[in-house]
Amino acid sequence: MATARILGTGSYLPDHTVTNDDLSQIVDTSDEWIRTRTGICSRHIAKGETTADMAAEAARRALSFSGMQAEELDMILVATVSPNKAMPNTACQVQAKIGADKAVCFDLNAACSGFLFALSTAAAYIQAGVYQNILVIGAEALSTLVDWKDRGTCILFGDGAGAAVVTAEEDGVIDQLSGSDGKKGPVLNCDTGSTISMNGQEVFKFAVSKVPEIVNALLEKNQMSAEDVDFYILHQANKRIIDSVSRRLKQPEEKFPMNLDSCGNTSGASIPILLDELNRSGKLLRGQTLVLSGFGAGLTWGAILMKW
Ligand code: ACO
Secondary structure, X not given: OOEEEEEEEEEEOOOOEEEHHHHHOOOOOOHHHHHHHHOOOEEEOOOOOOHHHHHHHHHHHHHHHHOOOHHHOXXXXXXXXXXXXXXXXXXXXXXXXXXXXXXXXXXXXXXXXXXXXXXXXXXXXXXXXXXXXXXXXXXXXXXXXXXXXXXXXXXXEOEEXXXXXXXEEOOOEEEEEEXXXXXXXXXXXXXXXXXXXXXXXXXXXXXXXXXXXXXHHHHHHOOOOXXXXXXXXXXXXXXXXXXXXXXXXXXXXXXXXXXXXXXXXXXXXHHHHHHHHHHHOXXXXXXXXXXXXXXXXXXXXXXXXXXX
């Protein structure tokens, strides 16, 4: 049976960066506080680029990397919580920008778990034989949803987009697990037209227990152990969360690549941006085993086991 293999990746980060020192000019915080609590040093912030612009640029780069033409795409899925329009959806905007005329296009919102849910959806369409070539994108302009007077949240987030071209092949996505708990919605909330509010400690506790739990469950389901995995590509929210997951899975920190120091938390874009960075630097080798995992508002969480 065919599965979904990632053929190529691409990403886009706005040129404009905001350092922790820059933030200490607008809220009562410090570089030291932000770095030690989160691992974040600076983040990219969109200036003029929309979510769809960033998504389209990441898409062009992923298509070029994979050698696929936009016209060959059957579907475009965009994971985002920060679209620049309520309609048309971001995926349709990307379609128009890149000329993917035959693609079916829709957005999906699962907050920071969005890319995982979108990739699982793409894999399911491919495994069912419905589509062959799917472009999966995570794109966010979180700077548009942040309360720049709230030091508890504005220090965390960044903007950007990451994309993956997936195609029907024998090797690729092996399995996935995901979950949601709508009762915990208030923990991380953003009303329409308003800004993000968060109970940071609740999110922290949830993340450090749920991510290892779902990763272990996924590995067990596939008769694999944590040692069998070459890289854990986790949602880039906080270095302390990732370090804790590494300890709980008893796996060395080298297996947990990070770029949150320079990107901050880009929500649904964080996993595909990191994936693209690793791919382009030659760290990912054909045949390696990867686990992608993350958590987000909803609350939502998920993990994907795949061969590179
Ligand atoms: N600078 C200086 N002081 C601050 C800042 C800041 N930027 N933000 C909060 N503080 C203060 C608080 O006011 C509080 O002061 P008080 O003790 O006088 O009341 C003190 O620091 C401690 O605040 P806490 O909220 O307890 O700080 P904590 O150690 O929990 O760190 C943080 C906060 C970094 C948000 C942490 O809870 C966290 O990372 N949580 C995970 C949340 C997360 O990653 N969310 C990402 C979005 S969700 C997602 O990606 C799905």
